[in-house]
Amino acid sequence: MTTIDHPDIAAPAVTSGPEQTHLRAGFIPLVDASVLIAAAELGFAAREGLTLDLVRDVSWANIRDRLAFRQFDLAHMLSPMPIAAMLELGSNPSPTIAPFVLGRGGNAITLSVRLFEAMQAMTGLADDASALDCAKALATVIAGRKQSGMPPLTLGMTYPYSSHNYELRYWLAAGGVDPDRDVRLRVVPPPMTSDALAAGAIDGFCVGAPWNMVASEKGVGRIVATKQDIWASSPEKVIGLRPDWAERNRDSVSRLIVALNASARWCDDPANHEALADLLAQEANLGAPVEIIRHVLAGQFALDAKGNRRVVPNYFVFHGAEANCPSSTQALWVYSQMVRWGQVAYSPEAAATAASAFRADLYASALGLRESPCEEAVADPFIDGRSFDPAELEAYVRSFGSPNQGATA
Known part of the structure; x- marks a missing residue:
């Protein structure tokens, strides 16, 4: 219709x-x-x-x-x-x-090109670094910004009760970043994320396709993790x-x-x-551009505008x-x-x-x-090596510590 x-x-x-x-x-x-x-x-x-x-x-x-x-x-x-x-x-x-x-599937985390380049400069992060290595490199940049008295980075997600929020937090915590203390999380509607990144209103975001690819194709974003990297199921x-x-x-x-x-x-x-x-x-x-959608459906990622690419099997199921x-x-x-x-x-x-x-x-x-x-x-598997058994739900929840202690993975 x-x-x-x-x-x-x-x-x-x-x-x-x-x-x-x-x-x-x-x-x-x-x-x-x-x-x-x-x-x-x-x-x-x-x-x-x-x-x-x-x-x-x-x-x-x-x-x-x-x-x-x-x-x-x-x-x-x-x-x-x-x-x-x-x-x-x-x-x-x-x-x-x-x-x-x-x-x-379908989600990804994208950081600004400037931020990704800072991560590479500070840590020697490779272009083909894993999602976990990218999270750890981001933690290093954040620590350096704190020492220099710089304001926290601002990261966008789509809604407080969303897989994007939980996956972004899980990825940050796995790398040693406290999502509630080390960065600022803001709600940004999905179609606005790439424009917000280009304008400098945010430093990165977690959102569904095709908006990560739109940002990378525009040359304003670098995709650093996908949903499959965090928890494919x-x-x-x-x-x-x-x-x-x-x-x-x-x-x-x-x-x-x-x-x-x-x-x-x-x-x-x-x-x-x-x-x-x-x-x-x-x-x-x-x-959205049909070619970008075709690449997304095939799991073919243009990670940035420099030609770095990645194929993610079963990016959408x-x-x-x-x-x-x-x-x-x-x-x-x-x-x-x-x-x-x-x-x-x-x-x-x-x-x-x-x-x-x-x-x-x-x-x-x-x-x-x-x-x-x-x-x-x-x-x-989860990105931090944990496993989840619903029969042990309370123990799983307690293993993270009290709220805002998610980085103790």
């Missing part, structure tokens, strides 16, 4: 029969909205008797509020957002559930629903999951990536390896980071509430899968 660019007044949803089949869906212009965009534009939703009207928005706070205030029926959301909502965190918490994950975006709406529209929710599953399978097939890039590049969707299943293990890891950084206190009750935001039961029912369809084990 034709996308609608952030209207001031939302039109009322149309219903058909006992359940709603004409659905309004909010999204942010990022590559990880691919599954939702393809479902609407390529007929996957229509095959299930659904009409999806996509509404392009500008910030995650808007997405949150417009879902809560019933201007959206469903929304492209950061994976921690439903968890935060169920824990009543943030300025406008409204119960939200996630019955479908839109995929894994981390869920990125999800479909958010209000629980009361989902209860009233059970059949439509099942149809939606079936449509999204088919769309995700299509998006995951490399044979379709050229067509997907053309679709995403349209101004109503992402409005839209469907394979159970990428769409909303796992309670993933929800609990997100909750552990909320506790780690002082956003919420630990308790078994809060952990259970956090896990309840990811609804694998709805996912399994819609697709006719077994009762517990998600692979709960965490096999992928």
